[in-house]
Amino acid sequence: MAVIASLLGCLLLSVATAAPQAASLSSSVSSVAVSPSATDTSLTTAERAELFSLHEELVNIPSISNDEVKCADFVSKYLEELGYYVDKVPVGNTSTYNVFAYPQGLKDEGVLPEVLITSHIDTVPPFYPFERREKNGTVYHYGRGTVDAKGPVATMIIASHKFFQSRSDTPRLGMLFVVGEEIGGTGMKAFASYAKNTTFRAAIFGEPTEGKLASGHKGSLSLTLDVKGKAAHSAYPWLGVSAINYLAEAIVALNSLQPALPSSKLLGPTTLNAGLIRGGVAGNVVPEIANASVSIRISRSEDDAVTVVRDMITGMLSPIVTAAKAANATFNLIFANSSYPAPILDTDVEGLEVAPVFYGTDIPSLPQVKKRYLFGTGTIEVAHTPNEQLSQDELVQAAEAYGLILKSLFPES
Numbered sequence: 001m002a003v004i005a006s007l008l009g010c011l012l013l014s015v016a017t018a019a020p021q022a023a024s025l026s027s028s029v030s031s032v033a034v035s036p037s038a039t040d041t042s043l044t045t046a047e048r049a050e051l052f053s054l055h056e057e058l059v060n061i062p063s064i065s066n067d068e069v070k071c072a073d074f075v076s077k078y079l080e081e082l083g084y085y086v087d088k089v090p091v092g093n094t095s096t097y098n099v100f101a102y103p104q105g106l107k108d109e110g111v112l113p114e115v116l117i118t119s120h121i122d123t124v125p126p127f128y129p130f131e132r133r134e135k136n137g138t139v140y141h142y143g144r145g146t147v148d149a150k151g152p153v154a155t156m157i158i159a160s161h162k163f164f165q166s167r168s169d170t171p172r173l174g175m176l177f178v179v180g181e182e183i184g185g186t187g188m189k190a191f192a193s194y195a196k197n198t199t200f201r202a203a204i205f206g207e208p209t210e211g212k213l214a215s216g217h218k219g220s221l222s223l224t225l226d227v228k229g230k231a232a233h234s235a236y237p238w239l240g241v242s243a244i245n246y247l248a249e250a251i252v253a254l255n256s257l258q259p260a261l262p263s264s265k266l267l268g269p270t271t272l273n274a275g276l277i278r279g280g281v282a283g284n285v286v287p288e289i290a291n292a293s294v295s296i297r298i299s300r301s302e303d304d305a306v307t308v309v310r311d312m313i314t315g316m317l318s319p320i321v322t323a324a325k326a327a328n329a330t331f332n333l334i335f336a337n338s339s340y341p342a343p344i345l346d347t348d349v350e351g352l353e354v355a356p357v358f359y360g361t362d363i364p365s366l367p368q369v370k371k372r373y374l375f376g377t378g379t380i381e382v383a384h385t386p387n388e389q390l391s392q393d394e395l396v397q398a399a400e401a402y403g404l405i406l407k408s409l410f411p412e413s
């Protein structure tokens with residue numbers, strides 16, 4: 001790819017400076033040099049190169065949740081050097097912060113952005129460094145965060161800067177790169193509270209959507225099942241109460257309830273996953289303690305969707321809870337407060353494919369947004385895995401797609 005890129009660079013140069021020579025060259029590669037669908041959102045060769053190196057630099061700065069300051073400093077400096085005003089928005093009492101950047105001109109006028117383009121700079125553990133691999137003529141970027149979400153971060157920066165440069169006015173657009181998305185949205189929640197008096201006309205959120213505009217994503221409800229029984233010698237089980245037995249019964253009951261949970265045409269079935277169970281101390285001890293973490297992905301968007309699902313679960317488990325109590329065990333269902341129904345998203349941008357996604361995002365953590373778009377490069381299927389990667393072509397396409405969304409949000413007068 002590097003060879004092709006420099007060849008293309010030479011070619012463009014020769015088109016500009018030495019027309020007669022270029023004629024014979026361009027006839028052999030005209031489909032590469034001049035794309036018939038080229039628009040003013042197409043990246044130049046220099047912009048592509050900058051995108052690839054920015055992506056590499058971002059991936060090579062480890063930024064596991066709660067340890068993002070180095071990456072936030074890098075992004076701040078990068079944007080300041082491009083001339084943007086950078087507001088370092090504190091997150092709780094931690095030393096980490098969100099990067100909120102917008103044109104210095106807006107800052108000078110005391111005007112805040114009315115549209116946000118936003119993604120997150122934190123990643124899940126562990127760190128895998130950046131690696132460039134070429135396969136069958138396509139160049140891929142490997143490493144932690146290449147997809148989730150440093151692909152979106154790099155492409156948003158390149159696309160936004162290109163967009164600002166293309167305009168004679170100063171669009172009220174702000175770039176927001178938050179921390180803590182992977183640990184419950186601490187960064188976005190801090191920003192929402194910081195900007196609590198501001199309503200944004202629109203926001204473009206960046207998560208891997210395979211280059212499609214997401215029409216919606218699933219809602220979320222987390223549940224902890226917490227059982228406390230009574231320990232005893234395993235040879236005398238009648239002297240104890242097994243917490244694991246009640247917990248196991250509850251998990252089987254939840255899985256049998258799953259097909260009855262509400263579904264929707266857009267997002268399909270509501271699903272659940274008992275992803276972590278803990279309990280007991282040894283095979284020859286009746287277990288006193290057992291608990292499980294369950295994640296429920298809600299496909300309905302109605303305001304009462306969370307309540308409906310919660311009530312169905314509570315009802316399904318109620319005979320088991322009652323039986324546990326009768327045996328002097330305690331059985332608590334602890335529903336997390338940070339639950340939300342499925343957000344339905346805006347898709348009114350021409351030229352982009354549309355599809356729903358099933359995972360959760362920061363979108364519900366920023367309620368003061370009217371129009372909400374979710375778009376990003378790469379696939380969630382490799383996010384959070386050691387095989388996280390995307391191609392350079394996907395990066396370029398995503399940057400160009402953000403350009404289209406921005407143009408549709410700021411039509412030129």
Ligand SMILES: *[C@@H]1O[C@H](CO)[C@@H](O)[C@H](O)[C@H]1NC(C)=O
Binds near residue numbers: 093094
């Ligand atoms: C700061 O945050 C830590 C960790 O969340 C917490 O334990 C501590 O109480 C907080 N301190 C203040 C002053 O809020």
Ligand SMILES: *[C@@H]1O[C@H](CO)[C@@H](O)[C@H](O)[C@H]1NC(C)=O
Binds near residue numbers: 136
């Ligand atoms: C390599 O690319 C060629 C041309 O695009 C394609 O026909 C072939 O199937 C590809 N091979 C692999 C292993 O992906």
Ligand SMILES: *[C@@H]1O[C@H](CO)[C@@H](O)[C@H](O)[C@H]1NC(C)=O
Binds near residue numbers: 196197
């Ligand atoms: C937000 O609005 C409230 C009530 O109008 C006001 O008291 C507060 O100072 C405002 N906060 C900011 C940061 O502007």
Ligand SMILES: *[C@@H]1O[C@H](CO)[C@@H](O)[C@H](O)[C@H]1NC(C)=O
Binds near residue numbers: 226278279289291
């Ligand atoms: C869950 O069970 C483990 C193992 O018995 C125990 O260490 C932990 O404190 C329990 N957690 C809760 C929230 O009950």
Ligand SMILES: *[C@@H]1O[C@H](CO)[C@@H](O)[C@H](O)[C@H]1NC(C)=O
Binds near residue numbers: 326327328
């Ligand atoms: C539960 O505890 C009460 C009070 O200690 C006791 O009377 C009862 O027999 C216990 N029930 C069982 C099933 O162990």
Ligand SMILES: *[C@@H]1O[C@H](CO)[C@@H](O)[C@H](O)[C@H]1NC(C)=O
Binds near residue numbers: 334336
């Ligand atoms: C939910 O919020 C309430 C009220 O703030 C609080 O008492 C409760 O502990 C919270 N529940 C969980 C699971 O965090």
